[in-house]
Amino acid sequence: MSPAARKKPTSASSLKATDLCLAAAGLARSEHGRKTRPVTGARPVRDTRPNRDSRFERNVPDELHTPAPVPLRAANGAEWLPIPGWDLPWLWAGFSTRKGGLSRAYCPEDAPGELNLGLTSADDRETVLRNRRLLVEAVTSNPATPLIVLRQFHSNRIVHTAAPSTASDASRAQPHKADGQITAEPGLLLAIQTADCIPVLVADKKQRVVAAFHAGWRGTVRRIVESGVGSMRLAFCSRPQDLIAAIGPGIGLCCYAVGEEVLSEFESQFSYARDLFREVYDSDPVRKKYPMLFLTQRAPGHSPIGPSLHVDLIEANRRQLLSAGLSPQSIQIVGGCTQCHTDLFFSHRASHGHAGRMMAVIGIREARKQRYTR
Numbered sequence: 001m002s003p004a005a006r007k008k009p010t011s012a013s014s015l016k017a018t019d020l021c022l023a024a025a026g027l028a029r030s031e032h033g034r035k036t037r038p039v040t041g042a043r044p045v046r047d048t049r050p051n052r053d054s055r056f057e058r059n060v061p062d063e064l065h066t067p068a069p070v071p072l073r074a075a076n077g078a079e080w081l082p083i084p085g086w087d088l089p090w091l092w093a094g095f096s097t098r099k100g101g102l103s104r105a106y107c108p109e110d111a112p113g114e115l116n117l118g119l120t121s122a123d124d125r126e127t128v129l130r131n132r133r134l135l136v137e138a139v140t141s142n143p144a145t146p147l148i149v150l151r152q153f154h155s156n157r158i159v160h161t162a163a164p165s166t167a168s169d170a171s172r173a174q175p176h177k178a179d180g181q182i183t184a185e186p187g188l189l190l191a192i193q194t195a196d197c198i199p200v201l202v203a204d205k206k207q208r209v210v211a212a213f214h215a216g217w218r219g220t221v222r223r224i225v226e227s228g229v230g231s232m233r234l235a236f237c238s239r240p241q242d243l244i245a246a247i248g249p250g251i252g253l254c255c256y257a258v259g260e261e262v263l264s265e266f267e268s269q270f271s272y273a274r275d276l277f278r279e280v281y282d283s284d285p286v287r288k289k290y291p292m293l294f295l296t297q298r299a300p301g302h303s304p305i306g307p308s309l310h311v312d313l314i315e316a317n318r319r320q321l322l323s324a325g326l327s328p329q330s331i332q333i334v335g336g337c338t339q340c341h342t343d344l345f346f347s348h349r350a351s352h353g354h355a356g357r358m359m360a361v362i363g364i365r366e367a368r369k370q371r372y373t374r
């Protein structure tokens with residue numbers, strides 16, 4: 001569990017009790033050159049600037065929370081997130097939520113079924129396959145559209161996906177081991193599975209090429225999105241000015257506490273690495289006013305108290321899209337932190353590993369008859 005998740009807010013009454021306790025012991029706080037504040041009415045001052053004791057911009061979690069997007073409910077009950085502004089008639093694209101569907105593996109007994117789309121050990125395979133058809137139908141209007149999944153392993157490996165020649169080929173095929181896929185073939189729905197990692201979808205409006213990438217922190221450090229756009233340029237002559245991208249729901253800066261090793265990896269790869277990190281302080285007023293009571297000798301991010309180091313994977317992937325030549329206006333951030341909004345999303349961290357999977361999907365609408373219909 002992350003340090004941030006372990007900490008519980010302490011009420012103002014705890015601060016007052018601590019004030020009184022220290023005052024009774026003759027230890028009321030007095031800062032150099034300042035008058036001691038009265039015990040009642042003391043308010044901590046907000047200052048987000050880094051000082052000589054903090055390496056990064058500082059925040060409390062409440063300042064970093066983002067609102068959840070509002071899903072669209074399909075006729076079959078599946079709730080998913082279309083991408084604002086992506087109304088191209090040839091393009092299918094969107095992000096699933098956990099709502100709708102038939103899974104019972106990750107919800108209380110009396111709750112409605114859920115849209116788990118991952119073949120996890122806790123869920124029933126047939127139920128997951130039926131859920132997948134619900135999402136495919138919601139996005140493409142045809143539950144038989146082939147859904148192409150990958151065996152993801154936090155790499156920067158990208159495959160070029162071709163249409164299966166028959167429907168039985170599509171159902172028998174072993175998923176490719178990769179974390180990104182690209183296709184120019186109509187009639188396929190490319191999928192990336194996530195439950196905290198960041199899904200990124202890219203479409204070439206001119207060449208009609210689509211791509212889906214899985215970017216957890218490891219894939220992000222390995223530049224999967226940047227190299228994915230490079231593959232589109234190389235294989236399909238895509239031009240960055242013709243590309244649009246959407247960054248889907250994942251664990252947000254508000255919640256994604258990481259260790260120093262993640263900072264080191266980012267610093268080894270990106271000149272802008274330090275812009276992606278924040279020191280997040282507990283909003284506990286006692287800790288703020290009396291930090292000396294909570295000192296430890298551990299590095300930030302490793303202590304159960306004090307600031308934790310958070311990384312912004314959404315901004316990291318937005319930067320990669322910009323580095324690849326996309327304009328800021330062509331990048332949509334769908335938003336929604338998976339750990340904050342567990343009513344809407346599956347979160348691996350929030351549920352300590354016992355989580356379903358969501359999907360980001362993208363495809364080219366098929367103008368012709370299905371190629372494997374005989």
Ligand SMILES: [Zn+2]
Binds near residue numbers: 251253255337338
């Ligand atoms: Zn969050």
